[in-house]
Amino acid sequence: MSYQALYRVWRPQVFDDLVGQEFITKTLKNALMTKQTTHAYLFTGPRGTGKTSAAKIFAKAINCRYQKDGEPCNECETCQAITAGRLNDVIEIDAASNNGVEEIRDIRDKAKYAPTQADYKVYIIDEVHMLSTGAFNALLKTLEEPPANVVFILATTEPHKIPTTIISRTQRFDFKRITPQAILQRMEYILQQKNLSYDEKALKVIAKAAEGGMRDALSILDQVLSFGDNEVTMDNALLVTGSVTRDNLTKFLHQVVAKDTSSALATIHDILEDGKDATRMIEDLINYCRDLLLYQQAPQIVEESELGMLDDDFKQFASEVDPELLYQMIDILNEQQENMRFTSHESVYLEVLTVKLSRLRSREVPVAKAQISSDPATDAKVSQLQKQLNELEKSFKELQNSSGAKVTVAKPKKVARPQSQTGEVKLNLSKIYEVLSQASKSELLQVRELWGDLLNMLNVTQRALMNVAQPVAAGKGGIVIGFEYDILCQRAQADQELQDVLENNLSRLLGEAPKLIFIPGNRWPEIRQRYLSEHGTASNEATKKEEVSKTQTVPPIVSKAQELFGADLIEIKND
Known part of the structure; x- marks a missing residue:
């Protein structure tokens, strides 16, 4: 027999073989043991996480007459026929190549007939999001009125492309990335x-x-x-x-941070001469910078994700590098990664990237005390300046006492920093005010209740970005979303695909497509207060409550609740 790939030879044959999906396998096994299976399932998740394998195991288990604890026996004729793909009652369909209305109508017509060999006829439709709108409508009719002894298992990597009318008629299982x-x-x-x-x-x-x-x-x-x-x-x-060793990554970033451009370029050339992939190297650099940032805040998370491969050089480097510099590096690396998709001169982009990274400057450059005290000439200069400062202060006091008049030194006026400065998040206050004019507490609570469902409908990258955001105001036709970090807010504002996905999914959850406005979370109190001062308080429900609270005695427990959760989210009801 010809050689078979490892993923085919070691494909899971029972639920216990599925790695990293314990919650899903336990639920399915319990449903099979208690005879509480439903007529349609939706398996979603990234590629290679076990969706199709779970569907085939379920098809065997539901038809196996010797199943034990929800697991198929894999020895009876039915189990072996399903494993070999010979059972006519288990039909596996690739929706990418069978996405038309006629194919789904054919399934609907054949589903009416009873199974010939097994107890249940099982349809496994892979990549179901590829179906056309007409095909989804044809499938919907079957899911609304399912024939007896028929089970549909839909598998997809992009659940946000499936109509909510289909999702609502299935039992959904989200497969996680395997650790x-x-x-x-x-x-x-x-x-x-x-x-x-x-x-x-x-x-x-x-x-x-x-x-x-x-x-x-x-x-x-x-x-x-x-x-x-x-x-x-x-x-x-x-x-x-095509991965780059952590030693090479550490060496390269050390040279970049030290502004040693020539050495960094030499390191890049050595890595490329070893046959490493340029695109893969940028991806490794992004992950490395991410690990440095996380290690500064939560070392245990990085230790687990890196499987204990962190060395002393990495830990020392993480304690020295400025986080602000890492933020800038990640931005440049992401930009360069996008540019490299459209070029055949990847080495040139890597060289330009190296020069860019070497010229970055931290906004705040800490000076170590050890460096100051290690230079005798510097110590002498500091002592001289300190002596001169003391003499000036003494002269100033004598002048003030001898004149009898109060001498004041005018303080320089603070210059307000313009909001449109490069690197800051740009805000359109008129659009924000338009949402606030129609905002209400009930709308905000409704959006917050659906926020978890919305995040589950995003892909991994989008979910990671939106995990640090939450709605702060909502009204008819608009939602204001606050981000914990300015840099992530900027990235969300520039990601049109993310905005389209969010608006599309919100339209399914809310029944309308609201306009989304992204703002830094730390600026929300200032924006809200400015809106109240400019537009008055007559039409603002939250301000009315504040005015009423000023004329009433607020119990201590209410004050504490307002302090913890915010006055606009607290509603007082008298017994």
Whole structure:
């Protein structure tokens, strides 16, 4: 028999083999044991996380007459026929190539007939978001009035493209990205079963490169085994994945921070001559800068995600580098990564990137005390300046006492920083005021209740960006969203695709498509107060409550609640 890829040979055959999806497997097994299965399921999640495998296992379990604890036996004729793809009652369809109305109508017509061999007829529709609008409408009719003994399992990587009318008629399961630790354990188990030698550090590189997909991890492992003659080594793993070693990344960033441009360019050339992928290097640099930032705030998170591969050089560098410099680096790296998609001269972009990074400056450059005290000439200069300052202060006091008059020194006027300064978030106050003029507490509470559902409808990158944001005001036709960090607010304002996805999903959840306005969260109190002062308080419900509260005695428990949650979210009801 010809060679089969690892991800096919080691494809899960029972629910317990699915890695990293314990909540989903437990729910499905309980439903099978208690005979509480439904007629339609929706499996969503990133690629390679087990959606199709779970669908096939479910098809076997629901038709297996010897199932135990919700698991198929995999030994009876029905289980073996489904595993081999020979059972006519389990139909797997690729919606990418069968997305027309006629194909779905054909499914609807055939679904009316009873299964021929199994107890249930199971339709597994992969990448269901590729169906046309007409095909979705044809499928909707079947889901509204499902035939007996028919189960539909819809699988997709992009659930936001599926109409809510379809989603509402299914039982939805969101498959998570698999953790690097779980991927590592699965690969170790497979290699031990095959009696193959491996370097644990090499497996950690593969687990990280897989980005949460078990199928991707096994495909990379397959390549490494073929390249290394059934031996997994660190060098082979780096060559196959195109990854750059952490030592090289640390060396490069050290040179960039030290403004040693020539050495940094030499390091770049050495890395490219070793056959590393330029695009992959930028991605590794972004992840490395992200790890540095996170390590400064929450070291345990980075330790877990890096599988204990952090060395002393990384920890020392994280304690020295300025976070503001890392923010700027990540912005430039993201911009350059986007530009490199449209060029064939990747090395040129890397060289330009190196020069840009080397010329960055921190907004605040801390001077270490050790550096000041280590130079005798500097110490003498500081002492002389301090002596001169003391003499000036003494002369000033004598002049004030001898004249008998009060001498004042005019303080320089503070110059307000313009709001449109480069690097700051641009705000359109007229649009914000337009939303505030129609904003209400009930609308805001409704949006906040749906916020978690909205985030679940985004992809991983979009969800990570919006996790640090929350709605602060909502009204008819508009929502104001505040971000914890200015730099992420800027990124959201520039991401038109993100705005389109948010508005599209909100229209499904709310029944209307509100206009979204992004603002930095720390500026929200100032904007709100300015709006109240400019537009009066007669039409503002929150201000009315404040005026009433001024004339009444507020109990201490109410004051504490207002302090914790905000006065605009507290409603007082008398018994």
